[in-house]
Structures are given as structure tokens and as C-alpha cells.
Amino acid sequence: MADAVSLWIHLLAVTVWIGPQIFLFAAALPALRTVDDVRERVRITRLIVTRFAWLGSGAVAVILTTGIINLSQIDGFSVSDLLSGDRHFTRIFWEKMVLVALSVSLVGIHVFTVGPRQLALAEQVNADPAELRNLRRLSIGLSSAGLVAAIGALYLGALLGNHEYSLLPE
Numbered sequence: 001m002a003d004a005v006s007l008w009i010h011l012l013a014v015t016v017w018i019g020p021q022i023f024l025f026a027a028a029l030p031a032l033r034t035v036d037d038v039r040e041r042v043r044i045t046r047l048i049v050t051r052f053a054w055l056g057s058g059a060v061a062v063i064l065t066t067g068i069i070n071l072s073q074i075d076g077f078s079v080s081d082l083l084s085g086d087r088h089f090t091r092i093f094w095e096k097m098v099l100v101a102l103s104v105s106l107v108g109i110h111v112f113t114v115g116p117r118q119l120a121l122a123e124q125v126n127a128d129p130a131e132l133r134n135l136r137r138l139s140i141g142l143s144s145a146g147l148v149a150a151i152g153a154l155y156l157g158a159l160l161g162n163h164e165y166s167l168l169p170e
Contacts, residue, residue, distance in 0.1 A: 006073065010066035014154060016059040020052050021107070021147045042119050053111045060104055077167060088159075089166040096156035099149045106146035114139050 028048055035041040071079055082090055118135040121127045160166050 006066050006069045010070055013059045013062035017056055018150050025143050025147055038122060042122050046119060049115055086169055088168055088170055092156050092159050092166055096153050099153035103146045103149035103153060106142050110142040114142060
């Protein structure tokens with residue numbers, strides 16, 4: 001029963017991490033671009049992305065914690081097996097960790113660097129339109145790549161959960 005609770009919390013946190021990324025990318029931010037009042041658009045965008053940053057940070061902390069717990073609960077597998085590299089699980093696990101690190105890094109760069117620069121520039125009355133356009137493209141690129149990495153990590157997590165395959169020798 002405890003195995004199921006930890007896995008459930010892990011999956012719930014992954015949903016909280018990926019779901020808002022999809023919502024922001026596909027719905028909220030494109031809709032906000034239709035708001036003509038620049039100050040109001042920037043104010044609302046700041047509110048949304050700040051709340052996402054808090055929500056996402058909490059989700060990542062829960063994902064890491066429950067991921068470690070879930071690793072310790074796999075019958076016939078120990079954490080030291082992660083270093084041996086003789087099972088599919090080891091390779092898939094490290095591939096997943098690379099995608100998780102990539103996703104978190106890209107979202108972090110966006111939330112803490114590119115996004116604030118983009119909002120600050122949008123607030124300037126005589127901002128350079130070319131610079132705004134370039135920052136927007138960079139923003140979309142970072143968001144897209146971070147989301148694709150997160151979805152890839154989710155897929156690899158599903159592979160890890162298939163122990164009939166993942167725990168077989170390579």
C-alpha cells in the first residue's frame with residue numbers, strides 16, 4: 001500500500017509540473033498576447049509565472065523526494081544497481097535523469113532570466129521591437145524544449161515502471 005501512495009504522489013507531482021507548462025505554453029500566454037494594455041498584460045503575466053515558479057519548485061521537490069522513495073521500494077533492485085549498468089533500468093534511469101535535469105534547467109533559465117528580461121523590456125515605452133521579438137523567440141524555444149524534455153522524461157518513467165522489461169539484463 002505504501003508503494004502505491006508514494007508512486008501516486010510522485011505521479012501527482014509530475015502532473016503538477018507538466019500540466020501547467022502545457023497550459024501556459026498552449027493557452028494562457030497566447031491568450032495574454034491579445035490583451036492590448038501592455039501594463040495589464042505584463043502585470044497578469046508576472047502573476048501567472050510567479051505562481052507557476054512556486055508551484056513548479058514545490059512539485060520538483062516532491063518529485064525528487066518520492067522518486068528516491070520509489071527507487072528504494074523496487075523488489076530485486078538496489079540503489080547500487082544504478083552504478084552497475086547491467087540492466088535496462090540503469091540506462092533508462094540515467095536517460096530520464098538527463099531529461100529531468102534538462103527540463104528543470106531550461107524552465108529555470110526561462111523563469112529566472114529570459115522571462116524577467118522579456119517582461120522588463122515589454123514595460124519600456126520605446127523598447128526595441130527586434131529585441132522583443134528575439135526574446136519572445138528565445139522564450140518560446142526554451143519553453144518548448146523544456147516541455148519536450150519533461151514529456152520525454154515522463155515516457156521514460158513509464159518504461160521504468162514496466163519491471164518485466166526494465167529489470168532485465170541489458
